[in-house]
Amino acid sequence: MGKLKVLPAQLSNMIAAGEVVQRPSSVVKELVENAVDASATQVSVIIEDAGRTLIQVIDNGVGMSPADAVLCFERHATSKIATPEDLSDIITYGFRGEALASIAAVAEVTLKTRRAQDDTAVQVKIGGGGQTKTASVAAPVGSNFAVRNLFFNTPARRKFLKSDNIEFRHIVEEFTRVAITRPDVSFSLTHNGREVYVLNKAKSLKFRIMDLLGSSVVSDVVDLDTKTAEVEVRGFLGRPDTARKTQGNQFFFVNGRFFRSAYFHKAVMKAYEGLIPDGVTPAYFIFLETDPHTIDVNVHPTKTEVKFEDDSVIFQLLYACVRETLGKNSFGASIDFDSDGAVELPKLSSHFGEYLGNSAPEIGADPTFDPFSIHSDGQSFSDVADLGGGGSIDSVHDAGSGFTRHNYVDESQDYGKLFEQRIAPSSRTLTVQGKYI
Ligand SMILES: Nc1ncnc2c1ncn2[C@@H]1O[C@H](COP(=O)(O)OP(=O)(O)O)[C@@H](O)[C@H]1O
Ligand SMILES: [Mg+2]
Incomplete structure (x- = not known):
């Protein structure tokens, strides 16, 4: 008798996860890309403890049928390609059908998803041992993936995670790399209950870059x-x-x-x-x-x-x-x-x-802007004007999250350029500082 054995799915998925899921930010990347591939116009990313405890991505995309909601965790299950020819014509982020299977092999995952044509959503829970539980639940159209206890069964990986600051910086990097290219989609990123980014739809790439990087x-x-x-x-x-x-x-x-x-x-x-x-x-x-x-x-x-x-x-x-x-x-x-x-x-x-893409930079200004009115979020003009000045910028969004920074701090002490001189989302910035256009 030969010695070869085909590995069970759970084990082969864990091996694949070694490449696909290197750290919490890999999960963020895969889930956010899936959300965009599912035609979402709003993507919310919720992180606890730099992704060690929770990585949740909620979208308002097309959602999945109850059957697909189970199948999507199988390796090589994808809706994005079907034939070898499709491989040379890829316009989606995903196509390998590997990410969800890999994530579910090294974490506990709960998915709630609903399509517009379905009355109820389905909830699929993949436990630590790979067992799947499904239930009918109420949820809006779209998908909501919650990934908990990442690397619970791969202690070596868990041990090699860096500090929360470093892991969260990687998350911001991956978030940025997707959000920057899609000004037509709203994104938010919340860490330990604090909003780090709230990116409204932006008029152009340039506005999106401004919202993300300052x-x-x-x-x-x-x-x-x-x-x-x-x-x-x-x-x-x-x-x-x-x-x-x-x-x-x-x-x-x-x-x-x-x-x-x-x-x-x-x-x-x-x-x-x-x-x-x-x-x-x-x-x-x-x-x-x-x-x-x-x-x-x-x-x-x-x-x-x-x-x-x-x-x-x-x-x-x-x-x-x-x-x-x-x-x-x-x-x-x-x-x-x-x-x-x-x-x-x-x-x-x-x-x-x-x-030609359809998001070429354009010029825009808010003709209804009244510099003396109070903004809808309760912030007055003088508060907003302050944002251009530096020191107070980050305290608006980052107070207490560990990301407080001032323009004049030494770069080596903080989170690097991603957080540099970051300011409020474009809707507010635009009205006050149209000169950036
Ligand atoms: N947020 C989502 N909304 C709708 N469908 C999704 C979402 N995430 C994943 N899917 C479905 O699950 C499939 C598997 O996802 P994934 O493992 O990331 O592989 P890939 O993205 O390479 O196809 C996708 O092809 C898609 O059909
Ligand atoms: Mg994918």
Whole structure:
């Protein structure tokens, strides 16, 4: 008799979880991405103890049928692809059907979900031993995932979790990476009962970035916008004089998905050569839009690596358009586009419009704004005006949560750039500080 055994599902899911669920922020990423994939327009993330005790994501998306609510925890159960051809046409965040099975293998999960056409919601509880209990319950349309006791059965993982501050910072990073690309969706993030972010729908990417990272980040950038046959490159580049020693606000997205690329980072840094001193990194928010057939996101279970059909073409394009944009904005007189070695911008494609997203930055202002009225949340004009001044900003949202900061504190003492000079959501900021537009 042979020695081979096919592992039971619970064990193979635990093994897969090793890659998919590295820390609490991985769970946040997977659940928030699922919510957006389910067409939610409102996504609330509730965290207790940096995710050790509770990670809950509530959405108003399409919900699931009672049968799907059970099936979604099976490995390779997905509604997002069906055929091998679909693999090269991915427009959703998910497609591997692995995340929920992996999460349920290393935590206790309760799901409540309801579709618009169903009268009642279904509740599915997956206990520690993998046993499933279902019940009919009342709940609004959408899905509500609560993940408790993460890594209860993988003590090594639990032990390697870092401090709550560090784990929560990872959560904010993952939350940011999804929220930044979807200004058309409202998001909130609550930690230990305190609202860390309340992001109303934003008018454009720029407003969403401002809501997430602060008005100073947005006022220190120039627009990047280039279209070629292969790819559209849009986004924002930090002014060279605002480049920092610490990294933090460097983002690449392709078709709305955050990805890492040391190679493309090099292209951007090369374009800044001569404009910034050694050892500093500019902020950048670069959104690539391309035909999904030309990229492969199925490189790693977490999908933060993306393979492009021709990396070197994108490298050159990035270098050229960043360099050109910086030159156009006359940062440093030293840029000479006729010099040897300069890269020509590829020619524009007449088809490029097809890839244009619908969230291009737009200008807006609130014509009904009355500076002397009290805001609906009870905050007076003078309170809001104070937000632009620095010190009081974070105490509005972060008091007591451990994230209090002032613009003048030493960066090394706090949570890094993600929290830098963060201000109130755009609805309020806009009315008072229209000049940021
Ligand atoms: N928030 C949600 N709303 C509706 N359906 C969901 C939600 N989360 C997950 N699902 C369903 O469960 C399936 C499995 O989810 P997941 O394990 O994350 O795999 P994937 O996202 O790769 O398909 C999804 O394909 C989707 O059909
Ligand atoms: Mg998923």
